Amino acid sequence: MVRHATIWTQGPLGVLEDADLLVEKGKVAAVGRNLKAPSGAVEIDGSGKHVSPGIIDAHSHIAVSGGVNEATHAVTSEVRIGDVLDPTDIIIYRQLAGGTTTAMVLHGSANPIGGQSQIVKLRWGADADGLKFKRAPETIKFALGENVKQSNWGDNFTTRYPQTRMGVEQIDLDSLLAAQAYGAALNAGHAADGGPLRRDLRLEALWEVLQGKRLVQIHSYRQDEILGFIRIAQQFHIVPTFQHVLEGYKVADAIARLGAGASTFSDWWAYKFEVRDAIPYNGALMTRQGVTVSFNSDDDEMGRRLNTEAAKSVKYGGLSDTEALALVTINPARQLHIDKYVGSLEPGKDADFVIWNAPPLSTLAVPQQTWVDGRKYFDRADDLAERANVERERAALIAAALPERVKALAQDGDKKDKAGAAAPQPREEDLLRRYAARRPIYHDDEPVNGCTDAESH
Structure with missing residues (x-):
């Protein structure tokens, strides 16, 4: 209570x-x-x-072991982030310290159709399976724009199809048509030629999209490609959430008519060419057009302060306090279809x-x-007390190790001074006092040994 x-x-x-x-x-x-x-x-x-x-982060890449992109093919809908969750990632605890309790861990944006994502609860201390929000629906990552056509990958990446925006749209269309045919074969119990049907995990995931069993999260920036995917979504009766969607304010009416969500940044812009028209009023303008909008992090550190990211919508667009907080609570829950739970x-x-x-x-x-x-996973008072305990233990370890280190430094100095007369050696207690004093505050009150090369010699 x-x-x-x-x-x-x-x-x-x-x-x-x-x-x-x-x-x-x-x-x-x-x-x-x-x-x-x-x-x-x-x-x-x-x-x-x-x-x-x-707080719910609708676009995260935390707690993944070995990278978030399977970039070798244009379509990798068979791979699953849920298979590579890393419950030991300290970012889980740090984001709990910022009030985040749920996140959608997405595949990266290297492909027009990427891998299956995983919605998690930040149950620090649980194993990988314990992180999974098992009542949440399945999701998958799609992407548009520069990343998937490899325009920002360098000169060695110019052969994988597609290399243009029109190619991205066509591979999405082709893949969904193939999934539609696969679903028809599944229902018939045999392949189109009457032979046995080979299970295809890639098409199986896309067939789940067409059945409404798997939610599409689509990386997007420009209005033209947003409208292009809206046409595909209308054709296949898909209701996606547009991720990033920094030109969403230009086509908010079309997004609202589709019933799609928009998970955007508070005020990111100018970090690559296709975001040059981004504005900080984007979230508020889409909200006023009836779009369900969330603010996300897409970043380990920003996931620790999504509350103040949401607050920016009060300044940029005049949302009320409760409307602003909704951008990181109930709205992302609605986008992820978990609002009945969180x-x-x-x-x-x-x-x-x-x-x-x-x-x-x-x-x-x-x-x-x-x-x-209903379980406490972060307590600031306990955390501060534990920091003090860790500091005492660190100091004890340094005190135990320092005398041996000082002796080793003195012996090394003797070896390097063979050619000349032996210099008088300071007493051990003087060395201890001198080196103990050379431990400045470095980060978060963490003392480190610091001395010049000459002093070390």
């Missing part, structure tokens, strides 16, 4: 002040004022604090929530605790 907090439900109840959040068996049991806690409940004083749903604090939903020291959109907001499925 969290008591007396300001609760951003991101649901019909809106923002509740001096309210309580009751969690039972990993689910939100109740949200309101003056709730009665069951006997033996753990109670947290939320006075002066804010509680929000856990994205808002409503009875029956998963107890994924963050306790902040300030309003979540504030640049001063720091998560104090992050909970997933």
Whole structure:
């Protein structure tokens, strides 16, 4: 039970002040004022604090072992990010420290049709299978533009088809038509020639797209290619989410008519040629046209501060605070078809929530605790205490190792000084004192040994 907090439900109840959040068996049991806690409940004083749903990152590449791209073919729909999850990636913990609880880990954008993606919950300490959000639908990565036609890969990558935007559109069309024929053969129980049907994992994944069983997430930038894929989506009755979609504001009406989502950046632009028309008002303008919009990270570090990325939409476009927070909570949940489980604090939903020291959109907001499925996975007070323990252990190890290192340095100096008269050697305690003093603060209060080559000699 969290008591007396300001609760951003991101649901019909809106923002509740001096309210309580009751969690039972990993689910939100109740949200309101003056709730009665069951006997033996753990109670947290939320006075002066804010509680929000856990942040959902709709475009992430964390926790992947061995790279996110299978770039050898134009179509690699048979490969699966879920097979190469790395539960030991420290970024999982760091993003929990920023309030992120759910992420869609995508295949890269090296192919017009890439691999199958994996929606995960950031259950730090679980194994790879334990990270998987198993109630979430299956997804797959498509991509358009510079990356897939290899225009930014260098002169050694000019032979893989397609090399133009028109080729990208045609390979998408051809692949989906092939999947359609494969599905017909599956239903018939035999190949078109009447012979036995060989299982094709590549076409099987695309057949799932055509059946509505697998969601398409499509990397895109320019309005022309966005409109081109909208025509394909209409032909095959696909409702995708456009990723990046930095010119989405130009064609927001067409995206809205399709019912597609748009997962974009807050204010990225000018990092490559095809994004030259990007503007920071993109998210707000698409929102006003009725598009379900989310802000994502596509970046390990940015996934730790998506709350302040969302806040930029208040400045650039005038979204309300709750509309802005929706960009990283309920909206990405809707895009991923997991809004019945996460994205808002409503009875029956998963107890994924963050306790902040300030309003979540504030640049001063720091998560104090992050909970997933009713279990605490990050606690700032515990983290700070553990840092102190680690620092004490590091200091003890350095103290134990330093005398031997100093002796080794002195012996090395003797060997290099053979030609001349032996210089007087300082006492061991003087060496210890001198080298101990040469350990400046380097990063996050981490002391490192620092000395010049001459001093080392």
